[in-house]
């Protein structure tokens with residue numbers, strides 16, 4: 379067997395470095411001009427079942443008849459490299475599959491290509507990778523569970539508010555109306571000359587009127603009907619409310635008059651907008667706010683920007699702050715993502731993009747939420 383150990387003169391072939399000779403995985407040295415094997419390490423000889431001399435009489439094409447016809451994806455310069463998946467033919471006609479890292483090299487003016495099989499992973503390395511993957515999968519799963527839980531809590535809370543609103547309105551409101559009617563009947567029977575009693579009756583009647591108003595207002599608060607007009611109308615209304623309550627200019631715009639969202643999507647986006655506006659009123663010191671809702675081909679995008687002081691990276695991770703976390707969880711429950719960035723005019727730009735449901739998904743979502751009214755709560759822009 380011809381063993382090439384030196385490169386001392388030009389007649390001798392270049393050979394693999396000692397570390398590559400000792401490697402557990404294949405290593406080959408090819409002539410870049412014709413892909414002739416110039417050297418191969420013992421591992422390569424063992425895997426292919428050829429002697430070194432036999433390999434040196436072969437070219438890559440003979441070793442790998444399945445080699446792709448196209449050019450090897452290797453750059454021109456020395457050091458250029460690429461990874462290829464090779465199916466090398468063993469002497470017994472079996473296949474030795476190996477991922478080869480090809481690197482351009484040169485020796486004494488001769489262009490070479492070094493091919494190194496990727497080191498097999500040690501059991502520990504494989505275990506570490508597997509563990510890392512498992513952790514990532516667990517993290518993804520628990521995020522998804524958290525998002526589902528948030529959506530579920532939202533739904534239950536909404537159902538509870540709707541029930542309360544209905545009871546307040548129908549039960550208490552109904553009783554108050556009955557009291558008003560009974561009071562009117564009693565007042566008619568009061569002695570005409572008793573001014574003090576008449577005044578007392580008028581006072582109680584006024585009290586009942588105010589209570590009926592309060593019940594009406596509270597039940598509307600619990601179940602505002604704005605979302606029933608659609609998200610575009612609800613956000614428009616919300617922006618106007620914000621101007622009144624926070625005294626900050628707020629413009630709403632949309633490229634559609636209506637956007638066909640399922641109730642969960644509409645409620646989720648509305649809540650996100652409410653929290654974003656609450657944050658602006660509380661933290662931004664802004665004088666202008668823009669809320670924009672756009673329907674794109676398959677997506678809906680909500681952008682809320684302000685020209686205030688802007689957020690610092692650490693603000694997002696405040697331990698006692700839940701607004702941004704809950705916006706993020708809502709966004710992922712809707713299959714979207716929340717992005718916070720610096721607005722071009724200074725201040726903060728919040729963007730959320732969600733995919734529109736397909737008609738089939740829309741039918742399933744509508745069926746799932748049948749009987750559940752989805753309504754937004756009022757923004758708490760008055761929080762200190």
Ligand SMILES: Nc1ncnc2c1ncn2[C@@H]1O[C@H](COP(=O)(O)OP(=O)(O)OP(=O)(O)O)[C@@H](O)[C@H]1O
Pocket residue numbers: 657658660661662684686687688689690693694696698699700701702703726
């Ligand atoms: N539009 C904004 N402009 C400037 N800073 C903001 C803006 N929105 C949020 N922040 C900063 O980010 C922090 C986190 O906001 P987040 O909504 O999570 O919590 P919070 O508003 O402090 O409390 P809460 O849990 O009641 O929402 C805020 O405390 C504030 O410092």
Ligand SMILES: [Mg+2]
Pocket residue numbers: 653656657700701702
């Ligand atoms: Mg907040």
